[in-house]
């Protein structure tokens with residue numbers, strides 16, 4: 001069965017390559033053809049860039065295309081689009097929305113960002129205060145979002161806003177696709193500890209969103225947002241399928257290149273983390289295999305917990321290994337980067353950026369709560385804010 | 396082991412702390428410190444003058460008959476706690492502690508008056524990451540001039556005077572070179588509040604301050620003193636991180652509650668408190684052992700570094716994490732402490748290097 005699928009996929013890839021020789025075809029044209037051939041993300045349905053096949057088979061397609069020298073869609077440029085917006089649109093979008101948004105999202109023609117967090121609503125996302133008011137066949141949105149990665153280069157945003165302040169907090173939200181070129185959208189850079197401004201503050205003033213850019217039903221925003229967040233955790237924590245990819249790869253490279261830095265103590269710590277990274281990689285594989293059908297559940301939170309811890313321990317270890325060179329840094333200049341780099345640049349950057357891994361996409365504390373409550377079924381903390389109307393909650 | 400050493404703070408030490416803290420609170424604000432990451436060092440010379448000269452901190456370790464205050468490592472360690480608490484970008488550790496100790500140990504009394512008065516600032520030209528007792532990189536001397544490069548030197552940018560380890564015919568010597576005779580290249584540093592520099596000597600005339608034998612010991616003692624007292628700076632960093640995190644979690648609300656009321660976070664902060672108080676014990680012992688020139692001072696220094704370096708990093712990492720998104724911003728000062736704590740962990744030997752050093756000192760050999 002699996003072998004048949006692989007043979008079929010290989011033939012498809014060969015056909016794509018024969019019809020669109022990567023050496024002579026324009027990059028974008030190739031990517032669009034790849035999408036139309038169902039080889040973008042094979043687990044998506046036919047007609048939407050996929051073939052309805054198990055997720056894990058994508059690795060095979062990617063490897064064949066890479067070997068043929070075909071361009072890829074540079075997924076780092078559109079991590080939020082690919083990891084979060086796309087699966088949400090697939091799960092909750094109308095047919096028109098899927099047709100409109102998924103192809104340019106996958107090819108990278110349209111970059112996406114995530115307008116979820118607010119100054120008063122981070123871990124407690126359901127407390128959010130950005131208002132969406134119905135206005136005929138449109139919505140009018142007002143409020144402030146914060147920590148919005150990549151808002152400065154985004155064409156579209158996934159947005160959660162409060163549509164019914166009289167309902168309990170989890171029930172009064174609606175989920176939208178927001179046009180980042182709307183004149184009511186103001187994006188201001190927020191510099192972060194690495195020196196650059198990857199994230200932003202976003203001010204929304206009378207932003208007009210057509211009702212046909214609503215994702216899911218009115219008042220169903222929490223459910224849709226939860227789907228996005230589950231996907232986000234898998235996207236961040238699911239990991240690269242290759243051995244020694246990610247942070248362990250960076251440290252292993254330094255270790256191999258700099259024998260003069262080695263000590264028995266660091267060696268032991270490195271190998272422990274190597275084993276843990278390998279186990280995390282295998283866990284990610286199991287996760288993807290389980291996800292072959294259906295959507296990620298709270299188990300993705302476990303993967304993201306491990307990912308963040310390892311990224312931090314490994315990047316911290318690398319600086320201790322480098323010792324003198326660990327005292328150096330590449331560049332503090334304020335910039336607004338094109339992509340989010342987790343493992344690039346220098347060791348100091350990696351160390352600092354990894355600190356965000358246990359905050360973005362749900363903090364490690366919140367993810368532990370999710371594992372404890374939703375996977376293990378332990379009782380939640382007593383809460384007073386769940387059933388009262390949102391507008392009556394203290395802020 | 397020296398059980399008679401006092402690990403508490405004396406009234407004199409507390410009053411030193413008060414005056415340093417009052418000055419730093421006024422003149423070493425987080426905005427002022429953050430600006431050094433963008434290359435803005437305005438006002439820092441004045442800040443150093445106020446600390447070194449007006450408060451007289453540069454001369455704490457220098458005996459009164461040599462123009463100093465005749466205090467000890469105990470008072471110095473309290474100053475370092477406060478400098479850590481403010482992530483202060485001043486060359487106190489490099490000049491008033493390490494370079495001053497090197498000169499004292501070398502018996503080079505003639506330079507100490509100027510240093511103690513804060514008229515001149517000095518730096519020992521070794522990489523900041525040098526482990527006490529390990530070989531230091533040395534430049535060469537021919538026909539009375541020095542040639543060679545020393546990388547990652549802390550305090551060189553602020554120094555008027557460099558103390559340079561030199562490979563002489565009979566062994567390691569220590570020479571003095573005016574800073575303007577060296578080429579000093581600033582390095583973009585992980586911790587810009589203690590920016591390092593590469594020092595190149597291309598034929599600089601020098602004056603020996605310690606000859607073979609004496610130099611080795613003076614450098615070793617200076618580095619060990621640096622390691623021992625750096626622990627107090629790490630304690631100050633950790634204390635700030637704990638205090639500011641507790642303060643924030645007492646006001647931040649999510650889920651209709653004060654976030655600090657969640658038991659998971661209370662336990663985290665309680666553990667951090669235990670770590671900070673333990674760091675205090677280790678740092679105080681190291682300072683007391685150096686002050687008394689106790690036979691246990693080498694053990695005390697390595698215990699303090701092995702423990703306090705990690706405690707400061709832990710505190711700074713928890714501080715960022717428990718502030719959530721705010722902790723990842725340039726605007727919030729948490730990052731100043733994260734960078735200082737991580738660079739401090741590499742300074743004068745990593746915790747791993749100090750554990751290895753202890754293995755010999757306390758007779759627990761690796762194999």
Ligand SMILES: Cc1cc2nc3c(=O)[nH]c(=O)nc-3n(C[C@H](O)[C@H](O)[C@H](O)COP(=O)(O)OP(=O)(O)OC[C@H]3O[C@@H](n4cnc5c(N)ncnc54)[C@H](O)[C@@H]3O)c2cc1C
Nearest residue numbers: 116117122123147148149356359360363365716717719720
């Ligand atoms: C690099 C980076 C990129 C980001 N990108 C985006 C983005 O593109 N779009 C977007 O919408 N958001 C983004 N975020 C925001 C991120 O999702 C939030 O920062 C995060 O959810 C935490 O919210 P907060 O910052 O308000 O912290 P808070 O919720 O205030 O949390 C403060 C601390 O309290 C802890 N805490 C809170 N509640 C509990 C509890 N019940 N039990 C135990 N501990 C608790 C938290 O774990 C944290 O340590 C980004 C954040 C970072 C750091």
